[in-house]
Amino acid sequence: xxxxxxxxxxxxxxxxxxxxxxxxxxxxxxxxxxxxxxxxxxxxxxxxxxxxxxxxxxxxxxxxxxxxxxxxxxxxxxxxxxxxxxxxxxxxxx
Amino acid sequence: xxxxxxxxxxxxxxxxxxxxxxxxxxxxxxxxxxxxxxxxxxxxxxxxxxxxxxxxxxxxxxxxxxxxxxxxxxxxxxxxxxxxxxxxxxxxxxxxxxxxxxxxxxxxxxxxxxxxxxxxxxxxxxxxxxxxxxxxxxxxxxxxxxxxxxxxxxxxxxxxxxxxxxxxxxxxxxxxxxxxxxxxxxxxxxxxxxxxxxxxxxxxxxxxxxxxxxxxxxxxxxxxxxxxxxxxxxxxxxxxxxxxxxxxxxxxxxxxxxxxxxxxxxxxxxxxxxxxxxxxxxxxxxxxxxxxxxxxxxxxxxxxxxxxxxxxxxxxxxxxxxxxxxxxxxxx
Numbered sequence: 001x002x003x004x005x006x007x008x009x010x011x012x013x014x015x016x017x018x019x020x021x022x023x024x025x026x027x028x029x030x031x032x033x034x035x036x037x038x039x040x041x042x043x044x045x046x047x048x049x050x051x052x053x054x055x056x057x058x059x060x061x062x063x064x065x066x067x068x069x070x071x072x073x074x075x076x077x078x079x080x081x082x083x084x085x086x087x088x089x090x091x092x093x094x
Numbered sequence: 095x096x097x098x099x100x101x102x103x104x105x106x107x108x109x110x111x112x113x114x115x116x117x118x119x120x121x122x123x124x125x126x127x128x129x130x131x132x133x134x135x136x137x138x139x140x141x142x143x144x145x146x147x148x149x150x151x152x153x154x155x156x157x158x159x160x161x162x163x164x165x166x167x168x169x170x171x172x173x174x175x176x177x178x179x180x181x182x183x184x185x186x187x188x189x190x191x192x193x194x195x196x197x198x199x200x201x202x203x204x205x206x207x208x209x210x211x212x213x214x215x216x217x218x219x220x221x222x223x224x225x226x227x228x229x230x231x232x233x234x235x236x237x238x239x240x241x242x243x244x245x246x247x248x249x250x251x252x253x254x255x256x257x258x259x260x261x262x263x264x265x266x267x268x269x270x271x272x273x274x275x276x277x278x279x280x281x282x283x284x285x286x287x288x289x290x291x292x293x294x295x296x297x298x299x300x301x302x303x304x305x306x307x308x309x310x311x312x313x314x315x316x317x318x319x320x321x322x323x324x325x326x327x328x329x330x331x332x333x334x335x336x337x338x339x340x341x342x343x344x345x346x347x348x349x350x351x352x353x354x355x356x357x358x359x360x361x362x363x364x365x366x367x368x369x370x371x372x373x374x375x376x377x378x379x380x381x382x383x384x385x386x387x388x389x390x391x392x393x394x395x396x397x398x399x400x401x402x403x404x405x406x407x408x409x410x411x412x413x414x415x416x417x418x419x420x421x422x423x424x425x426x
Contacts, residue, residue: 001187002187004187004304006304007193007303035180035181036181038180044112046304048116049366052367052368052369053301053366054301061105062101062102062105063101067104069105069112071109082301087191
């Protein structure tokens with residue numbers, strides 16, 4: 001069974017230095033891409049809620065070549081502890 | 095300014111705008127959760143005035159029929175909402191994780207125990223039970239200290255004392271003709287304590303799960319436990335059958351379930367955007383709305399003790415959960 005989408009976002013960030021919302025969605029697309037909940041608004045909500053709950057930090061932000069805001073998030077120690085505790089190792093991204 | 099500098103400034107502006115939108119969403123959903131929980135309260139009381147709920151024998155059967163049907167309806171409304179946005183499979187996935195199981199524990203504390211006690215309290219003590227149940231903010235701070243190792247500051251202590259003063263004011267003069275008034279107030283206290291424990295569980299478990307899905311699970315589980323486990327134990331199945339065939343109270347409970355669903359979605363949403371403290375302090379304004387609507391629509395007598403006591407408790411609860419100065423500063 002797949003992880004809940006928000007947990008999957010945190011689990012993905014565990015394996016990378018940082019990522020913006022588009023990169024997160026690109027990485028999760030093979031598993032979640034065909035679901036109606038797979039929208040940018042919802043994924044922005046996932047990362048910002050994880051940030052509000054103290055599991056990830058906003059590491060930087062800039063504009064892409066189309067002038068659209070990109071927000072890069074990185075997992076912090078509390079987020080890592082949560083993944084270690086609650087996410088089975090078989091789900092880790094390499 | 096160089097081109098690069100302008101781009102950075104524009105990125106900052108967009109970032110500030112998105113942060114502001116997130117915060118405004120958190121504050122407004124928190125406030126709206128209070129209003130809709132006040133509406134839910136008055137609708138459940140209204141449903142209880144129809145036969146066979148009115149004058150039903152036994153202390154527990156009536157409140158658990160109301161609570162169970164209400165939560166089941168709320169769960170059904172939320173399932174429709176989540177199905178529409180493509181999140182049905184999220185429910186099974188969430189239950190499969192440890193945080194999801196914490197949500198289940200929270201829903202049993204918050205639904206069958208807290209909501210049941212809240213409705214028994216309302217049945218016995220009327221609108222007086224509402225602000226007492228809002229003491230969940232006080233107990234929430236105490237349990238957060240014990241279980242989540244959060245510190246209790248001087249401001250929180252002051253807010254707790256204000257809450258206790260409010261509770262004393264409300265109970266100063268017993269309304270006439272309620273023989274079980276004190277028992278009703280005790281039930282409202284049980285509700286407050288159990289809701290605070292639910293808050294701890296949902297804070298602990300909810301951070302990694304979509305909040306709309308967490309609320310959906312909470313309401314469905316609570317409704318099912320109420321109707322299929324507790325109701326047979328308290329001998330309320332006959333009353334459930336009678337209520338379902340009576341029609342009118344079921345319609346009121348379906349509408350009440352919708353307000354409760356909206357309220358919980360907004361509350362959990364607010365908690366996960368502006369933090370549990372601010373979310374909870376905005377949510378407990380339901381005590382004010384609940385009393386206000388009871389006076390407006392149900393002919394609840396206005397007494398100085400209920401009006402002053404409700405306002406004092408809401409102010410104390412806000413002081414417990416947040417520094418009122420922060421709301422003014424960051425709300426700009």
